[in-house]
Amino acid sequence: MNPDSSVLNGTVDIVNEGHLNGTAGDSSGTEEGKSFNMMPEVEMCQSVLPCHANHKGGLSAGQLLKWIDIIACLAAEKHAGLPCVTASIDDIQFEETVRVGQIINIKAKVNRAFNTSMEVGIRVVVQDVLTGVLKRVCVAYSTFVAKPVGTQKIHLKPVDCLTTAEDHLEYALASERRRLRLYNEDAFTKLMQDSHLLKGEFSQNYSFLFCVCALVGVANGKESSQISTERTRVQSIELVLPPHANHHGNTFGGQIMAWMENAATVAASRLYGTYPTLKSVDMFKFRGPSSVGDRLVFKAIVNNTFQKSSLEVGVRVEAYDCEEWTRGKARHINSAFLIYNASSDKAQTQTFPSVKYTSKDGQRRYLAAIVRKRIRLARYCHILSSKEEGPLSVPWDKSNQAYLSYNNVAALTVLAGKHGWEVNSSQPKIRVYMNEELDTLSVQVEMHVTVSSLQAFFLLSDLSLRPSWDRHYSSCEEVQVVNEDDKLYHITCPAVNKDKPRDFVVLMSRRQPCKEGDSYIIALRSVTVASVPPDPDYMRSEVLCAGFLIKDASRATCKVSYYNQVTSGVLPYIAGNLAGWSKSMEETASSCIEFLENVTDQKICAF
Numbered sequence: 001m002n003p004d005s006s007v008l009n010g011t012v013d014i015v016n017e018g019h020l021n022g023t024a025g026d027s028s029g030t031e032e033g034k035s036f037n038m039m040p041e042v043e044m045c046q047s048v049l050p051c052h053a054n055h056k057g058g059l060s061a062g063q064l065l066k067w068i069d070i071i072a073c074l075a076a077e078k079h080a081g082l083p084c085v086t087a088s089i090d091d092i093q094f095e096e097t098v099r100v101g102q103i104i105n106i107k108a109k110v111n112r113a114f115n116t117s118m119e120v121g122i123r124v125v126v127q128d129v130l131t132g133v134l135k136r137v138c139v140a141y142s143t144f145v146a147k148p149v150g151t152q153k154i155h156l157k158p159v160d161c162l163t164t165a166e167d168h169l170e171y172a173l174a175s176e177r178r179r180l181r182l183y184n185e186d187a188f189t190k191l192m193q194d195s196h197l198l199k200g201e202f203s204q205n206y207s208f209l210f211c212v213c214a215l216v217g218v219a220n221g222k223e224s225s226q227i228s229t230e231r232t233r234v235q236s237i238e239l240v241l242p243p244h245a246n247h248h249g250n251t252f253g254g255q256i257m258a259w260m261e262n263a264a265t266v267a268a269s270r271l272y273g274t275y276p277t278l279k280s281v282d283m284f285k286f287r288g289p290s291s292v293g294d295r296l297v298f299k300a301i302v303n304n305t306f307q308k309s310s311l312e313v314g315v316r317v318e319a320y321d322c323e324e325w326t327r328g329k330a331r332h333i334n335s336a337f338l339i340y341n342a343s344s345d346k347a348q349t350q351t352f353p354s355v356k357y358t359s360k361d362g363q364r365r366y367l368a369a370i371v372r373k374r375i376r377l378a379r380y381c382h383i384l385s386s387k388e389e390g391p392l393s394v395p396w397d398k399s400n401q402a403y404l405s406y407n408n409v410a411a412l413t414v415l416a417g418k419h420g421w422e423v424n425s426s427q428p429k430i431r432v433y434m435n436e437e438l439d440t441l442s443v444q445v446e447m448h449v450t451v452s453s454l455q456a457f458f459l460l461s462d463l464s465l466r467p468s469w470d471r472h473y474s475s476c477e478e479v480q481v482v483n484e485d486d487k488l489y490h491i492t493c494p495a496v497n498k499d500k501p502r503d504f505v506v507l508m509s510r511r512q513p514c515k516e517g518d519s520y521i522i523a524l525r526s527v528t529v530a531s532v533p534p535d536p537d538y539m540r541s542e543v544l545c546a547g548f549l550i551k552d553a554s555r556a557t558c559k560v561s562y563y564n565q566v567t568s569g570v571l572p573y574i575a576g577n578l579a580g581w582s583k584s585m586e587e588t589a590s591s592c593i594e595f596l597e598n599v600t601d602q603k604i605c606a607f
């Protein structure tokens, strides 16, 4: 590892610096006076070789899962002092592709012990050998159970070496995550059972979906552009040999996950016709053990596609010992759901075809994938609502106006410059992107408009015109004109579900480009002003960073990009879109384009 602290300091927002400085490979074997063995953390460094890579030269997700499981198990056993088994791994988002020649660093430590189980937190970082730059690949949380031979249950000692603020935070969050794990199972069962609720919450589109699904299920083949999920079905068998076993003789969990990833990737590529990119896994659950000599049958199938930009593959693992094999009696030992994105390494954005099911089981899987997507989204709601978000608004007054405007514009510029925007939906003039980070979610809506960027800038920066094209705005009134380019507005929005209607007080700061090629900027953020106190009829909500960047495409056309870093106040308005059962963002974008292209000269003059 590159010990150059300037390299590390440059990435402290990505990786905890202290974390990286304490390498287990330190030849002195000590850190801050503690012997290595006393360190709560376990660390692994791997140089990524061609044998670890997939066909694209990137580290294969299966290999990474194997390393994650090894290191997590060692951390669990260090705490328990006993053999431990993986019970589950929470969903993992893969943020960075790792290439052959780079160095992987994996650290794991027990965040919290409960009764017989404990949570292990794992951080994976990649370092480029030539530049020394470090990037986070993923963060994962595994649950391990201490399992000595026999049926005895072992109660674990509590984690008592919480030294840093991060240790304390992880300790506190571990019980939240456990609560969420248990809640997710209940929520899934309830949502699957309660089709009434599903129909209600998924609104018209969802009941429509139900009807369409039912029809498609019966009238197989009538919709020619849809591909049957059956075409993606994969079945693959592995015989568990000694090299596949862990140090206790059971089939190694990491190996099972790697095999599962392999089967899932084959299923996804059958639909796609090329190689999709694994974006995340939605919990690996180890339901029961297997051992050397077992035959493991992997069954994978695409369950559903979302907005044509991502798909879910379900993988089920069944184990048979010799006798069970001849009797045809399987043990269901593992299940996981993997999310793939259409590859973005081609000049043109690829999309997945829509799928249809042709059996009752297919219908169940299709709906279950929607429910899981909804739960993933709910996790964002949970993260957003349990994250100590606020207050996000900053008090506005004349003395801090210059700083606030600067921050407003700077925050939007930083948001727009983020890496990792992924296409969520694509239409001829509109494209929706999402950017998921650990605890933030941002959306971008790109629109191609046949008006000059100057005209779009003037029209969009007059927020009082917005209710005429954005149905999420009920009203928008000017509260104060600070100067020509900065105004305060009070916005009211319609109620969603059974909530009260919401209102926002925002500062709009607009900037024309300083030089050719720069964008016009219209930045929005919440502020508090004494003249607009919260109204009991409205739920006062906040926007942290939103707005438009507008850029010339040709003399008469421009690209308008709308950004929003999602807050709990904004989420209800876009939740359906993110989960794939509503197209409200695309509809609003279409209405925005129509407004910009058809607006009369009068309105422009009035501004």
Ligand SMILES: CC(=O)SCCNC(=O)CCNC(=O)[C@H](O)C(C)(C)COP(=O)(O)OP(=O)(O)OC[C@H]1O[C@@H](n2cnc3c(N)ncnc32)[C@H](O)[C@@H]1OP(=O)(O)O
Pocket: 069, 073, 084, 085, 086, 087, 088, 114, 115, 116, 117, 118, 143, 145, 147, 181, 246, 250, 251, 252, 253, 254, 285, 286, 287, 288, 289, 290
């Ligand atoms: C490192 C390796 O390679 S290990 C090999 C791969 N892993 C395996 O083979 C494990 C296979 N699975 C098993 O053996 C079992 O399902 C076990 C041991 C995980 C759980 O056994 P069960 O009899 O279901 O145990 P039980 O229901 O009593 O739960 C025990 C604990 O595990 C927790 N647990 C059980 N399942 C899960 C799960 N899917 N996710 C998170 N926690 C879980 C429970 O909450 C409980 O925690 P607590 O005691 O702290 O409150």
